[in-house]
Amino acid sequence: MNITSHNLPFTPNRIFCIGKNYDEHIKELGDKQIPNEPVVFMKPVCNIVAPGVTLNHPPYGNELQHEVEVVLLIGKEGKNIHESEVLSYISGITLGLDLTLRDVQRKLKAAGLPWERSKSFEQSAPLGVFKSYHPEKFDLANLNFSCFVNGHLRQTGNTGQMIFPISNLIQIISSWWTLKPGDIIFTGTPAGVATIQSGDKIVVESPVIGSFFWQLSSE
Numbered sequence: 001m002n003i004t005s006h007n008l009p010f011t012p013n014r015i016f017c018i019g020k021n022y023d024e025h026i027k028e029l030g031d032k033q034i035p036n037e038p039v040v041f042m043k044p045v046c047n048i049v050a051p052g053v054t055l056n057h058p059p060y061g062n063e064l065q066h067e068v069e070v071v072l073l074i075g076k077e078g079k080n081i082h083e084s085e086v087l088s089y090i091s092g093i094t095l096g097l098d099l100t101l102r103d104v105q106r107k108l109k110a111a112g113l114p115w116e117r118s119k120s121f122e123q124s125a126p127l128g129v130f131k132s133y134h135p136e137k138f139d140l141a142n143l144n145f146s147c148f149v150n151g152h153l154r155q156t157g158n159t160g161q162m163i164f165p166i167s168n169l170i171q172i173i174s175s176w177w178t179l180k181p182g183d184i185i186f187t188g189t190p191a192g193v194a195t196i197q198s199g200d201k202i203v204v205e206s207p208v209i210g211s212f213f214w215q216l217s218s219e
């Protein structure tokens with residue numbers, strides 16, 4: 001399924017993903033160090049999967065894991081954005097899954113190699129529908145969100161637990177790249193990531209954002 005099936009009201013430009021942005025998730029990965037600056041990697045926009053579209057397991061790797069994340073859409077160009085101005089650059093908010101092949105990532109990390117095969121495989125970026133962002137409607141520093149697999153709660157988080165809060169994140173990213181309309185930012189996952197199996201149904205939800213699901217093909 002391609003991006004046009006998503007009916008995106010904008011042309012996606014890039015997908016930035018933030019790694020290691022929640023303490024408890026860093027601990028569950030067995031990492032000891034809290035980063036002193038954001039960990040950033042990217043996924044190609046062709047990996048976006050619309051809600052409800054069936055996911056296929058990548059042809060390699062054994063531990064395909066869900067990572068529910070709050071996802072932001074940038075609406076205007078900005079460089080060196082001041083923290084107090086950040087909110088005016090956000091045009092949309094939703095939830096997404098930063099799908100990860102954990103066993104492949106572990107091997108690549110141990111060998112000091114790039115992450116792409118573990119994070120940027122086809123269909124690695126299931127993405128909900130963006131809601132228009134209004135600062136008075138969404139408190140980015142206190143947003144609850146969760147992930148259920150086959151009806152069982154697996155992950156629950158609140159954006160208040162972020163190591164680099166959203167305003168800080170966007171300020172820093174905009175000092176490294178000029179942000180453009182259509183840039184998408186996955187802001188990191190809380191603890192509870194786990195391996196999904198064929199046929200599993202993954203639901204992500206947040207009271208103010210909504211609920212989206214994907215199912216892993218049973219083949």
Ligand code: ZN
Pocket residue numbers: 017018019067069098186188189
């Ligand atoms: Zn992630």
